[in-house]
Amino acid sequence: MVEIVTDWRGLPEGLKGAAVAIGAFDGVHRGHRAVIERARAAAERLEAPLGVVSFDPHPRRWFQPSAAPFRLMTPTQMARALAPLGVERLYLLPFDAEMAAMSDEAFARQVLAGGLGIQHAAVGFDFTYGKDRTGSPEGLRRHGEALGFSVDVTSRIDDADGLKLSSSAVREALKAGDMARTAAILGRPFAIEGEVVHGDKRGRTIGVPTANVRMGDYMRPAYGVYATRSRLPDGRVVDGVANLGLRPMYALDEPLLEVWLFDFDGDIYGQTIETELVAFLRGEMAFDGLDALRIQIDADAAAARAALTRPQPILS
Structure with a gap:
C-alpha cells in the first residue's frame, strides 16, 4: 500500500x-x-x-x-x-x-x-x-x-509503433472514443471512480437498474454507450454496459455514468465503485419511448458481452 x-x-x-x-x-x-x-x-x-x-x-x-x-x-x-x-x-x-x-x-x-x-x-x-x-x-x-x-x-519515450505516450494523448483518445488507443497509452483501460448516487430510477421500470456515478472533474470521454468492468466495494469485478453523457431522451443537467451491472442484485448506494470503459459501442441516441429504449439496451448489452469476451486487461 x-x-x-x-x-x-x-x-x-x-x-x-x-x-x-x-x-x-x-x-x-x-x-x-x-x-x-x-x-x-x-x-x-x-x-x-x-x-x-x-x-x-x-x-x-x-x-x-x-x-x-x-x-x-x-x-x-x-x-x-x-x-x-x-x-x-x-x-x-x-x-x-x-x-x-x-x-x-x-x-x-x-x-x-x-x-x-x-x-x-x-x-x-x-x-x-x-x-x-x-x-x-x-x-x-x-x-x-x-x-x-x-x-x-x-527523454521522451514513444511506443515502438510511434504512439505518443502523454496525458494529452490520452485525452485525445478519450474524446474520440478510442478506448484501445487509450488503454495502449495508459497500459490499462481508463476508469472512473466515484460514489453511487440515486438517479431517477427509470431503468428499474424496464428491468435495467443502474449504478450512477457523477463525473466530477474527470475528463469527459466521448458521450455514448460503453462495455464496462466495475470493481465493487467487496472486490468483485462485474461486467456491464453503461451510458455516459447527458442522456438526450431524459436530459440531465450534468453528465452521468449509468452502469448496468450484469447478473448483479445488490444495494451499493453511497458506496464507491470503479468502472473501466473497455470499449465504445455507440454514441448517445434519443428514442420514441421506453419500449424502443429497452430494445436498444438489450442490443447494447449483447454487444458489450461480446466485446468483453475479447482479451482485455481487468482491474487489479
Whole structure:
C-alpha cells in the first residue's frame, strides 16, 4: 500500500530522504512509468524509499479555475496505480498560493531539499516548475548539486509503433472514443471512480437498474454507450454496459455514468465503485419511448458481452 503524505511542511524525519519522481502524473501512463523507473533505480542504489511527488489540485486547475474538467484519475486511483511500481510514498503536495508563488530555486530549496529532504529526483524531459514555469530539468540539476540531491532526466519515450505516450494523448483518445488507443497509452483501460448516487430510477421500470456515478472533474470521454468492468466495494469485478453523457431522451443537467451491472442484485448506494470503459459501442441516441429504449439496451448489452469476451486487461 502506498502511503499518502499531504504536505511538505513539518514532516518527521521518517518521511524524508526518499528518491522521488516529480510531476503531475495524471493517468500514471507508460511515459510516466519510465520516469518512476529511473527514480526506482536510484532508490535501490541509495537504499532509500521510493516516492512520487505530485500536486493537488492539479496546477492547471489552480491557474485555470474555469477550465473544463480534465483529470484522468483521482488521488486514490493514482496511489493504487503507483503501488505495483514499487512506490512507497505519494507526496501529494497542496498546490496553493504559496506553492504557486515560489521561484524554481525556492521550490528546490524549501520543498524538495528542506521539506522532503530528498536524496534524488527523477523528472521528464518536459518538466517545468516554479513561478512562471521558469524551472527546467537542467536548472533542477544545478539546484540539486547545490542542495545535496542528484537529478536525472528521462527523454521522451514513444511506443515502438510511434504512439505518443502523454496525458494529452490520452485525452485525445478519450474524446474520440478510442478506448484501445487509450488503454495502449495508459497500459490499462481508463476508469472512473466515484460514489453511487440515486438517479431517477427509470431503468428499474424496464428491468435495467443502474449504478450512477457523477463525473466530477474527470475528463469527459466521448458521450455514448460503453462495455464496462466495475470493481465493487467487496472486490468483485462485474461486467456491464453503461451510458455516459447527458442522456438526450431524459436530459440531465450534468453528465452521468449509468452502469448496468450484469447478473448483479445488490444495494451499493453511497458506496464507491470503479468502472473501466473497455470499449465504445455507440454514441448517445434519443428514442420514441421506453419500449424502443429497452430494445436498444438489450442490443447494447449483447454487444458489450461480446466485446468483453475479447482479451482485455481487468482491474487489479
